[in-house]
Amino acid sequence: MVNKKFVMITGSTSGIGFELAKLFANDGYDVAMSGSSDNIYKSAKEIEKLGVEAYPFQADASTYEGVEEFWKFVKSKDRKLDSAVLNVGVSIGGSFLENDLQEELRLIDINITGTVHMAKRVVQDMVPNKDGDILIVSSLSATLPTPYETVYGPSKAFGFMFAEALREELKDTGVNVTAMLPGATNTNFHHNAGMDNTYFGDEKNKNDKELVAQQGYEALKNKLDHVICGDEDTKKEAEKNRTTPEEVKAASHAKKAKPN
Numbered sequence: 001m002v003n004k005k006f007v008m009i010t011g012s013t014s015g016i017g018f019e020l021a022k023l024f025a026n027d028g029y030d031v032a033m034s035g036s037s038d039n040i041y042k043s044a045k046e047i048e049k050l051g052v053e054a055y056p057f058q059a060d061a062s063t064y065e066g067v068e069e070f071w072k073f074v075k076s077k078d079r080k081l082d083s084a085v086l087n088v089g090v091s092i093g094g095s096f097l098e099n100d101l102q103e104e105l106r107l108i109d110i111n112i113t114g115t116v117h118m119a120k121r122v123v124q125d126m127v128p129n130k131d132g133d134i135l136i137v138s139s140l141s142a143t144l145p146t147p148y149e150t151v152y153g154p155s156k157a158f159g160f161m162f163a164e165a166l167r168e169e170l171k172d173t174g175v176n177v178t179a180m181l182p183g184a185t186n187t188n189f190h191h192n193a194g195m196d197n198t199y200f201g202d203e204k205n206k207n208d209k210e211l212v213a214q215q216g217y218e219a220l221k222n223k224l225d226h227v228i229c230g231d232e233d234t235k236k237e238a239e240k241n242r243t244t245p246e247e248v249k250a251a252s253h254a255k256k257a258k259p260n
C-alpha cells in the first residue's frame, strides 16, 4: 500500500468538487475523481499538475451501477481511504406543475439515493480503520423551501440531516462527518438546471467557488458538524433562516428562482 493520503470526490469534473480536488491535492492527497462526462479525464490531468496522482472515472451517479462502479474503482487502487467527499448533485429549475417527472426522479437518484449508496460503502470501509473524514455537500437550500426548484431544496435538506445523524452515530468510531452548505455559487450548476433566466443566472449574485470550497475544506479539517459557505451575506441569510417562517422564506426564494 502507498503511504500518501487518498481522497475520493464524486462530481469533481468541475465546480465545487473540482475546487475541493485542488485543495486536497495541494495538501498532498492523491485523488479519485468521478463525473458523467469525459471531461473528467481532462480535469484529472489538471489535478496531476499539482504533483499528485489523480484517478478519473466516468460514471453516471444517477444509477446504482454508476455509483457502485466508482466505488469499485476507488477500492481497486488498494489504498486506505482517508477522506470521501459526497459532492455530486443537480437541480432543476422551473415549475413543478410542468417539469418532467423522470427528470425529478433522476435528481432524487443522484442527490439522495446515490448519496446514501456511496455513504454506505464509505462508512463500512472507514469504520474498521477507526479513521476517516466524510464531507457531504448539502446547500443553504437545506434551510428553506425552494419553489421553482421544488424538489432540489428538500433533497439537500436530506443531505444535511443525513450528515448530522451519521456524525452522531459515528462519533466514537474515529470517523468524522461534516456537512457543507454553500449559498449560490458561481459554477455551471444553475445553467445546467435551466435557470439562466432567473436571479441565480446572474454571476454577480453568487459566491466565489474557490472561497466556498476553501471554507468547506477547512470545516472538514476542523471536524465541524456543518459549515455555511459563502460571503457574509450568505452567512447572515443562514442565521436569519433559523427563525424566519417557512412561508416567508418560500416567497423570497420564489422571487429569485422563478423564470423571468
Ligand SMILES: NC(=O)c1ccc[n+]([C@@H]2O[C@H](COP(=O)([O-])OP(=O)(O)OC[C@H]3O[C@@H](n4cnc5c(N)ncnc54)[C@H](OP(=O)(O)O)[C@@H]3O)[C@@H](O)[C@H]2O)c1
Residues within 6 Å of the ligand: 010, 011, 012, 013, 014, 015, 016, 017, 018, 034, 035, 036, 037, 038, 039, 040, 059, 060, 061, 062, 087, 088, 089, 090, 110, 137, 138, 139, 140, 141, 181, 182, 183, 184, 185, 186, 187, 188, 189, 190, 192
Ligand atoms: N452552485 C451552487 O450554487 C450550489 C449551492 C449549494 C450547493 N451546491 C451543491 O454543490 C454540489 C456541486 O455542485 P456545483 O455547483 O459544483 O455544480 P456543477 O458545476 O454543475 O458540478 C457538478 C459536478 O457533478 C458532476 N455530475 C453531474 N451529474 C452527474 C451524474 N449524473 N453522474 C456523475 N457526475 C455528475 C459534474 O461532472 P460532469 O459534467 O462530468 O457530469 C460536475 O463535476 C452539488 O451537490 C450542489 O447541490 C451548489
